[in-house]
Amino acid sequence: MMKRPEDVRYAVIGAGNGGLAMAGYLGLMGFVVTLYNRSLEKIETLIKEPKILLSGAVEGEGQLSAGTNNINEAIKGSDIIMITTPATAHRELAEQMAPYLEDGQIIVLNPGRTCGALEVYQTLRQSGCKKNVIVAETQTFIYACRATGPNSARIFSVKNEVKLAAIPADRTEFVVWLLSAAYPQFKPARDVMETSLNNFGAIFHPAPTLLNSGHIERGQTFEYYLEGITPSIGQMLEKLDAERMKVARVLGVKTVSAMQWLEDSYGARGSSIYEAIQNNPGYKGLTAPKDLKTRYIYEDVPFSLVPISSLAKNIGLETPAIDTIIRLANMMTGVNFWEVGRTVDKLGLAGLTPVQILEFVRNGYIDTKQDEEEVVA
Numbered sequence: 001m002m003k004r005p006e007d008v009r010y011a012v013i014g015a016g017n018g019g020l021a022m023a024g025y026l027g028l029m030g031f032v033v034t035l036y037n038r039s040l041e042k043i044e045t046l047i048k049e050p051k052i053l054l055s056g057a058v059e060g061e062g063q064l065s066a067g068t069n070n071i072n073e074a075i076k077g078s079d080i081i082m083i084t085t086p087a088t089a090h091r092e093l094a095e096q097m098a099p100y101l102e103d104g105q106i107i108v109l110n111p112g113r114t115c116g117a118l119e120v121y122q123t124l125r126q127s128g129c130k131k132n133v134i135v136a137e138t139q140t141f142i143y144a145c146r147a148t149g150p151n152s153a154r155i156f157s158v159k160n161e162v163k164l165a166a167i168p169a170d171r172t173e174f175v176v177w178l179l180s181a182a183y184p185q186f187k188p189a190r191d192v193m194e195t196s197l198n199n200f201g202a203i204f205h206p207a208p209t210l211l212n213s214g215h216i217e218r219g220q221t222f223e224y225y226l227e228g229i230t231p232s233i234g235q236m237l238e239k240l241d242a243e244r245m246k247v248a249r250v251l252g253v254k255t256v257s258a259m260q261w262l263e264d265s266y267g268a269r270g271s272s273i274y275e276a277i278q279n280n281p282g283y284k285g286l287t288a289p290k291d292l293k294t295r296y297i298y299e300d301v302p303f304s305l306v307p308i309s310s311l312a313k314n315i316g317l318e319t320p321a322i323d324t325i326i327r328l329a330n331m332m333t334g335v336n337f338w339e340v341g342r343t344v345d346k347l348g349l350a351g352l353t354p355v356q357i358l359e360f361v362r363n364g365y366i367d368t369k370q371d372e373e374e375v376v377a
Contacts, residue, residue: 003079005181011036011078013093014085015043015067018110020153021145022084024052026182027062034066036074043067045150053152056145072100080106080178084141086295087113087303094120098127105133106175108164112137113299114199114307117192118347121167121364136166136175139195140265142185144282157282159265163189163198169362190254193361197248202304203241203258205296207325208233209289210332216288225283234274239321241273247312247319251354292333301329306341314344315354 008031012023015037023035035050037043046052046067053061068074075081075097083093090109097107101124109116117137124133144156162185166172169191176188189195204225209216212228222228229237241258248255259276262268268280277283289296305322312319330337344350349357352366360366 003178005178008079008178008181009077010034010182011075011081013071013074013081013083014089015046015150016084016086017145017147017153018084018141018143020052020147020151021054021058021143021155022082022110023064024054024062024153025058025155027052027064028054028058028060029062029182031182032065033062034068034074034078035064036068036071038069040069042150043069049151051151053149054155055148055152056154056156057143057158058155071096075100075105076102078105080108083107083109086299087116088295088299090116090120090303091123094123095127098124098129101129101131101133103132105131106166106178107133107135108175108179109135109137110142111140111199111201112192112195113303114196114202114305115192115342115347116196116303117165117167118196118349118361119342122346122348134166134168134171134175136164136172137192137195138186139163139189139198140200142183144286146286156285157266159185160267161185161187161264163187163195165189165192165195167192167361167364191358191362193251193253193358194248194255197244197251197253197308198255198261199304200258200261201300202244202308203237204229205300206305206329207236207240209292209294209296210325210328211236212288213292213332216290216292219290222288223284224286224288225277225280228288229274229277231272231274234272234277236321237273240325243312243319243322244308247308247315247317250315250317251311252358297329297333298335301326302337302341306337306343307347310341310343310345311349311357314350314352 010033012035026033050064050067117135121135147153164186166175172188208228262276266280266282268276270276309319
């Protein structure tokens with residue numbers, strides 16, 4: 001018997017900023033929700049007293065069914081598994097969950113960054129998981145939020161609309177429907193390449209962080225978006241955004257500009273990215289990272305920018321602005337993000353044409369027999 005959206009049981013994976021906010025919200029809304037975190041130290045308070053206090057745009061106390069550092073306990077009996085960890089953990093989590101997943105479960109990456117659902121889908125297959133599981137991703141996280149303690153979080157704002165897609169793509173509408181009681185903001189995208197290439201963290205995170213590194217390393221507190229993104233940095237973001245959209249066009253993927261996304265998500269408008277950001281009250285109060293060891297570099301460069309660049313090279317495009325930011329990150333951190341990041345080779349997309357890439361992301365496989373017949377014909 002199919003469950004109704006209001007009866008869905010959730011597991012939230014990751015007790016960081018997003019995980020605390022999401023689990024607290026779901027508990028506040030009356031859903032059965034378990035919160036998992038790998039390290040016992042971070043989840044210990046919630047194991048003893050599974051309640052999360054929310055403030056800001058959402059006020060109240062969310063009751064959890066349990067907090068745990070056991071992945072099997074966390075996902076057992078859950079209908080939807082909401083992963084809120086950084087993308088750096090996606091592959092490892094897929095490997096850990098693979099033996100315990102159940103038929104009919106849905107994994108949602110919040111967000112997938114670029115090609116996150118593809119990575120998890122491939123990893124589950126490589127790990128021998130034979131269960132009938134849907135893997136989905138959102139294009140961005142639904143909240144702007146920060147943890148304020150081990151059992152509390154502040155939600156600064158909630159996005160008006162967030163696109164979501166699944167593998168296989170014909171299950172997207174079902175996933176959106178099942179999530180609708182908790183998150184009516186989720187809207188169906190055509191496929192996970194659309195959510196991946198509408199990953200705006202790739203535009204708004206690495207470049208402003210690197211270009212404000214002097215202020216950050218001095219420990220200077222400033223508002224990341226409203227003060228950190230100046231007119232000249234805004235121009236750089238527009239160049240990054242133009243390259244992202246060029247890759248999407250050649251792949252036949254529907255995308256919107258970063259400026260349009262700011263209007264759709266926050267109602268923020270302007271004649272430039274800089275102006276739209278300045279007109280976004282949802283960004284007020286969001287301060288910059290305390291140092292350069294931040295997910296804005298260590299997550300968004302290898303798992304947002306590198307896959308866009310790799311996809312571009314695979315289909316014969318150049319992305320000089322994106323590659324500049326990647327190289328700058330490599331030089332400033334001493335990490336080769338080309339090596340650790342998501343590439344077409346790791347995602348099983350190397351050598352595929354744009355048509356074949358879209359076939360793979362929509363179906364989870366390529367019908368080689370059909371391709372051979374078309375060649376013969």
